[in-house]
Amino acid sequence: MSADTLTKARLAERVHDSVGLSKKESAEIIDDVFDLMRGALLHDEKLKITGFGNWIVRDKAARRGRNPQTNDSIIIARRRVLSFKPSPVLRVALNAKE
Amino acid sequence: MTRAELVDELARRRAIHREVAESIVDELFRAMLETLQEGGRVEIRGFGSFKVREYGGYTGRNPKTGQEIAVAPKRLPVFKISRTLHEQLNQDI
Numbered sequence: 001m002s003a004d005t006l007t008k009a010r011l012a013e014r015v016h017d018s019v020g021l022s023k024k025e026s027a028e029i030i031d032d033v034f035d036l037m038r039g040a041l042l043h044d045e046k047l048k049i050t051g052f053g054n055w056i057v058r059d060k061a062a063r064r065g066r067n068p069q070t071n072d073s074i075i076i077a078r079r080r081v082l083s084f085k086p087s088p089v090l091r092v093a094l095n096a097k098e
Numbered sequence: 099m100t101r102a103e104l105v106d107e108l109a110r111r112r113a114i115h116r117e118v119a120e121s122i123v124d125e126l127f128r129a130m131l132e133t134l135q136e137g138g139r140v141e142i143r144g145f146g147s148f149k150v151r152e153y154g155g156y157t158g159r160n161p162k163t164g165q166e167i168a169v170a171p172k173r174l175p176v177f178k179i180s181r182t183l184h185e186q187l188n189q190d191i
Contacts, residue, residue, distance in 0.1 A: 005140070006129060006133040007141055010129075014125055014126075014129045015126070019121050019125060030126065032111055033108060034142055034145045036104055036108060037145065038145060038186075045099050047104075049101045049104070051101075052130065052131065055177075079188055080187045080188050082179045082183070083177075084148075084176075086174065090131055091172075093134075094134060094135055094150060094172075095172055
């Protein structure tokens with residue numbers, strides 16, 4: 001993992017530094033935040049975070065696909081996928097800085 | 099679930115003040131945004147990861163008028179769901 005990857009451990013450090021909670025509590029809270037987000041998505045809810053983006057669970061119907069290596073025709077089963085749409089704030093932030 | 103609902107549920111679950119929960123949620127998404135802005139990756143085990151993808155500019159066309167327009171290069175965040183969350187999402191189908 002490279003040094004510029006943000007992980008839960010680093011997020012906990014940021015919460016510890018900025019909010020002033022203990023390191024242990026900060027780590028637990030970060031876990032709780034993502035657990036709540038995961039719970040909402042598993043209950044078929046949209047997750048809408050102002051200033052960051054929206055996640056939505058989509059149902060994909062089964063379809064006939066092809067293994068690109070063997071060229072065999074296969075059935076791709078019905079499945080659920082999670083799509084993320086960045087908010088305008090995030091899009092602008094990524095493109096404003098050079 | 100909205101950002102405000104996430105704050106409320108976090109405050110309830112941790113038995114902390116709403117203002118504290120709010121500053122935690124703010125700090126978390128600020129850190130994620132800043133990391134992506136600097137071109138870094140975000141990797142949350144059990145949830146998913148984000149990276150930035152660069153798209154080159156191209157000449158597009160207004161489909162109504164046919165007029166040519168230059169589309170500038172851009173950077174977009176890409177989210178990839180974690181394997182465990184994908185499996186949880188699909189376990190009953």
